[in-house]
Amino acid sequence: MKTLEELERIRKETLEKINLRKDRSGVRIAVGMATCGIAAGARQVMMAILDELAKRNVTNVLVTETGCIGMCKLEPIVDVYMPGQEKVTYVKVDEKKARQIVVEHVINGHPIREWTIENYE
Amino acid sequence: MLYRSHVMVCGGTGCTSSGSDEVAERFIEEIKKAGLDKEILVVRTGCFGLCELGPVVVVYPEGVFYSRVKPEYVPEIVEEHLLKGRPVRKYIYGESLEEKAIKPLEETPFFRKQRRIALRNCGVINPEDIREAIAFDGYKALAKVLTEMTPEQVIEEVKKSGLRGRGGGGFPTGVKWEFAYKQKETPKYVVCNADEGDPGAFMDRSILEGDPHSVLEAMAIAGYAIGANHGYIYVRAEYPLAVKRLKIAIQQAREYGLLGKDIFGTGFDFDIEIRLGAGAFVCGEETALLNSIMGKRGEPRPRPPFPAVKGVWGKPTIINNVETFANIPPIILNGGEWFASIGTEKSKGTKVFALTGKVNNTGLIEVPMGTTLREIIYEIGGGIPGGKKFKAVQIGGPSGGCIPAELLDTPIDYDSLTSAGAMMGSGGLVVMDEDTCMVNVAKFFLEFTVDESCGKCAPCRIGTKRMLELLDKITSGKGEEGDIEKLEELAKTIKATALCGLGQTAPNPVLSTLRYFRHEYEAHIKEKRCPAGVCTALLSFVIDPEKCKACGICAKNCPVGAIFGKPKTPYVIDQEKCIKCGTCIDKCPFGAIYKK
Numbered sequence: 001m002k003t004l005e006e007l008e009r010i011r012k013e014t015l016e017k018i019n020l021r022k023d024r025s026g027v028r029i030a031v032g033m034a035t036c037g038i039a040a041g042a043r044q045v046m047m048a049i050l051d052e053l054a055k056r057n058v059t060n061v062l063v064t065e066t067g068c069i070g071m072c073k074l075e076p077i078v079d080v081y082m083p084g085q086e087k088v089t090y091v092k093v094d095e096k097k098a099r100q101i102v103v104e105h106v107i108n109g110h111p112i113r114e115w116t117i118e119n120y121e
Numbered sequence: 122m123l124y125r126s127h128v129m130v131c132g133g134t135g136c137t138s139s140g141s142d143e144v145a146e147r148f149i150e151e152i153k154k155a156g157l158d159k160e161i162l163v164v165r166t167g168c169f170g171l172c173e174l175g176p177v178v179v180v181y182p183e184g185v186f187y188s189r190v191k192p193e194y195v196p197e198i199v200e201e202h203l204l205k206g207r208p209v210r211k212y213i214y215g216e217s218l219e220e221k222a223i224k225p226l227e228e229t230p231f232f233r234k235q236r237r238i239a240l241r242n243c244g245v246i247n248p249e250d251i252r253e254a255i256a257f258d259g260y261k262a263l264a265k266v267l268t269e270m271t272p273e274q275v276i277e278e279v280k281k282s283g284l285r286g287r288g289g290g291g292f293p294t295g296v297k298w299e300f301a302y303k304q305k306e307t308p309k310y311v312v313c314n315a316d317e318g319d320p321g322a323f324m325d326r327s328i329l330e331g332d333p334h335s336v337l338e339a340m341a342i343a344g345y346a347i348g349a350n351h352g353y354i355y356v357r358a359e360y361p362l363a364v365k366r367l368k369i370a371i372q373q374a375r376e377y378g379l380l381g382k383d384i385f386g387t388g389f390d391f392d393i394e395i396r397l398g399a400g401a402f403v404c405g406e407e408t409a410l411l412n413s414i415m416g417k418r419g420e421p422r423p424r425p426p427f428p429a430v431k432g433v434w435g436k437p438t439i440i441n442n443v444e445t446f447a448n449i450p451p452i453i454l455n456g457g458e459w460f461a462s463i464g465t466e467k468s469k470g471t472k473v474f475a476l477t478g479k480v481n482n483t484g485l486i487e488v489p490m491g492t493t494l495r496e497i498i499y500e501i502g503g504g505i506p507g508g509k510k511f512k513a514v515q516i517g518g519p520s521g522g523c524i525p526a527e528l529l530d531t532p533i534d535y536d537s538l539t540s541a542g543a544m545m546g547s548g549g550l551v552v553m554d555e556d557t558c559m560v561n562v563a564k565f566f567l568e569f570t571v572d573e574s575c576g577k578c579a580p581c582r583i584g585t586k587r588m589l590e591l592l593d594k595i596t597s598g599k600g601e602e603g604d605i606e607k608l609e610e611l612a613k614t615i616k617a618t619a620l621c622g623l624g625q626t627a628p629n630p631v632l633s634t635l636r637y638f639r640h641e642y643e644a645h646i647k648e649k650r651c652p653a654g655v656c657t658a659l660l661s662f663v664i665d666p667e668k669c670k671a672c673g674i675c676a677k678n679c680p681v682g683a684i685f686g687k688p689k690t691p692y693v694i695d696q697e698k699c700i701k702c703g704t705c706i707d708k709c710p711f712g713a714i715y716k717k
Contacts, residue, residue: 002378002383002386003386004268004385007255007261007264007385010255011256011261014252014253015256015257017123017124018127019256020125020126020181020182021181021245022245033204033205033206034205043156046125046160047159050160053123054123062182063125064125064126064182064206065204065205065206066206067205067207
């Protein structure tokens, strides 16, 4: 390494990967990972979310799993917690939807209302 | 690839010896078995501080803290927590459990009062991966120094911070650097003193094991400030894990061009070599350490000349302790004023302590200067086990002293400790409860210094030995009037005339216990009694006639035939014959024999 830019690049790249150990302030995405969720494909949804975040160099987003919230027929369910906002719950998420949620909601800040739980109740 | 969760398994010496290697392997295995190895990363990290509870495991992003983890707990943690998102409460550190929630680690009593600057990355990064150190601002301060600051500005910033040497002496670091900077002679050297020898102290070891890059970076910064291109780390071979991580760190720093020639293309060269010590306490003394680095016998020499003028190979050298160095990068990045805003008027910043002895949370802590001993022992340390009463805390190791309960509310800094008859030392804190005999404690530390005295000067070689003999005499019940005064006279003479810090401070444990616990010495001498019930020679072994079943087992096992009795009547110990070996206590099936 001969330049400051290179140090900064390594810093940013690695920070993205390990920031979850220090930063608690950012966005949190919780994927329902009970048996029902996993059976409905929650794992693929989670992998898609992680992949999309990595592709777009998004830091300070925590991806966690959560238990069953009781609406197993609507799984996979994904909750998005933006700082200072009500949580938004997406239902029947698939890989494609997951990627779009990351782009539209998490990055651009526009929740995709038609996929949220309100439309199914 | 982005991992959604990181499982941090402590890889410090404490947790490694309680079996964290197997725990980590088991996590890797179970996570793979559950098909989670693409989402969850297992990291070996440095000391979290709660060594008592090892092996410790922290799961991020939640920050859930599992303590005393056994390999057989791992499948359940993986299945429940990592797969289904339900932390396993029964294995979680009790202090972080609330009725309906789990507090993150930072909010538990052990961590709440702490402020981690020197330990900022310990337990957070993988110390064997330089990229993780870089992610949390590693080498950023070096970059700043090399590209934006002159050596004078660096020294000015360190002076402004008020940082004082963390190895014990408390000399202002910036002033030391300035002395070396002003020397005309070249080449100059930077030395890191990692010869941590106080019994019970492991601050420096934990920093080297948990965040070795912070020390390497700071040494390079120091090199730039004083005009040196070469550094030595003097570390004892008794710290194999620290040495291994240092070697890896130096190797990686070289590969990344952060050590070596022309760092960041600025034309500044700096490289570091490790020197292994054989574990002699005196080699922590700077002039003895210099001799040892040069391959000579580790004996001190008189100062001046100070190392800043004549150090390694007779050239200007600065010697700083591990913890001192670990504070440098944050000072450069956040400014000297930031650091000076923490702590007390004359002692700035934080101090790392190794908290051991009769305290619930044994471990490694870092608190702002000015925190009181009461906060450390009762809030962070969780108090004394078994509801026992606090008696004293030994601070500063063999060079320090004992601080009694009356002074528990003293805010800790260099000056308050010195005026209390102890010293900051490197940061060992040994808590003692009511069952501790203070004369015996003084004897323990003096035995240590007698053992470790290099023998070069008479006051230390002969004087400490004579003091130890007096203490031996007192604790074995042969003390006489005048012994205390003799101890005091010897102590004063040794303090005034010994060659180096080891000798000059060796009488401190005796002086401070005499100052606060003189009545215990007097009880030993005048009443031939050990108030804490520790000094065996002053105790008598007695059989409780109520409990004695007259079985005769004690009499059969007594090596000197001091126990007599007939069937059906309680046995008696002949105090004249008894050698107080304790065999009868161990052998009595009814617990009828006790010490008085």
